[in-house]
Amino acid sequence: MLVDSHCHLDFPDLIQNEADMLARMADNGVTHALCVAVKLETLAGVIGAADRHPNVFASVGVHPDNADCEEPDEARLLELAAHPKVVAIGETGLDYYWHKDAPEWQRARFRTHIRAARRCAKPLIIHTRDSAVDTLRLMQEEGAGEAGGVMHCFTETLEVAKGALDLGFYISFSGIVSFKNAESLREVARYVPADRLLVETDAPYLAPVPFRGKTNQPAYVRHVAEAVAAARGETLEAVAEVTTRNFFRLFKDARP
Numbered sequence: 001m002l003v004d005s006h007c008h009l010d011f012p013d014l015i016q017n018e019a020d021m022l023a024r025m026a027d028n029g030v031t032h033a034l035c036v037a038v039k040l041e042t043l044a045g046v047i048g049a050a051d052r053h054p055n056v057f058a059s060v061g062v063h064p065d066n067a068d069c070e071e072p073d074e075a076r077l078l079e080l081a082a083h084p085k086v087v088a089i090g091e092t093g094l095d096y097y098w099h100k101d102a103p104e105w106q107r108a109r110f111r112t113h114i115r116a117a118r119r120c121a122k123p124l125i126i127h128t129r130d131s132a133v134d135t136l137r138l139m140q141e142e143g144a145g146e147a148g149g150v151m152h153c154f155t156e157t158l159e160v161a162k163g164a165l166d167l168g169f170y171i172s173f174s175g176i177v178s179f180k181n182a183e184s185l186r187e188v189a190r191y192v193p194a195d196r197l198l199v200e201t202d203a204p205y206l207a208p209v210p211f212r213g214k215t216n217q218p219a220y221v222r223h224v225a226e227a228v229a230a231a232r233g234e235t236l237e238a239v240a241e242v243t244t245r246n247f248f249r250l251f252k253d254a255r256p
């Protein structure tokens with residue numbers, strides 16, 4: 001039993017093959033998936049996937065890469081998060097890779113999401129790229145630890161992982177952990193305590209080995225878990241068991 005803790009099932013590459021995606025999940029023992037929002041304009045697709053399938057959950061949020069889109073305030077996020085299949089706030093965070101000018105609006109948006117997550121007591125799904133220092137600083141300043149959450153698609157250093165773990169956050173690994181040049185990330189995967197570990201695909205992006213470069217899908221979280229298990233010297237079954245238990249502990253509104 002495995003859970004894909006982060007995918008974008010509503011994106012065109014996946015939704016056009018929705019029945020097949022769900023069937024392949026079942027074939028691979030992937031029992032549940034969390035479909036993560038990236039902007040409000042496409043939220044109906046995220047919620048729709050969750051509404052159609054008992055084993056698909058949804059989040060509400062606006063990704064830090066999306067510049068020209070509807071900007072939510074706390075009240076709007078809370079209103080949308082009241083939907084029964086919404087189990088998290090995000091994805092949110094900072095991304096100075098795609099926005100090298102480190103714009104203030106990203107930090108303001110991130111603060112809004114953290115405040116909303118605290119108010120509705122749902123965990124945060126945090127995206128950080130080339131912005132780890134500011135990400136951890138804002139998490140501290142806004143009391144993100146009170147809401148809890150996950151550092152998704154983790155690609156940062158061990159020090160950053162320790163900072164997030166100190167705030168009570170979980171660390172989620174994607175297919176990147178299976179890439180040949182990702183030895184330093186596998187070191188992080190070895191370090192993360194078993195009760196803070198999650199796995200994800202971030203599909204349709206970042207397909208794990210042996211599908212690298214192809215369209216990713218939730219079923220492939222099995223290969224992510226295999227890579228994490230190999231890095232930790234554990235069995236696939238052990239990693240599947242702890243990550244599934246962790247998923248339902250963290251996303252407490254998700255019913256198995």
Ligand SMILES: [Zn+2]
Nearest residue numbers: 091127152153
């Ligand atoms: Zn992301």
Ligand SMILES: [Zn+2]
Nearest residue numbers: 006036091202
């Ligand atoms: Zn994502």
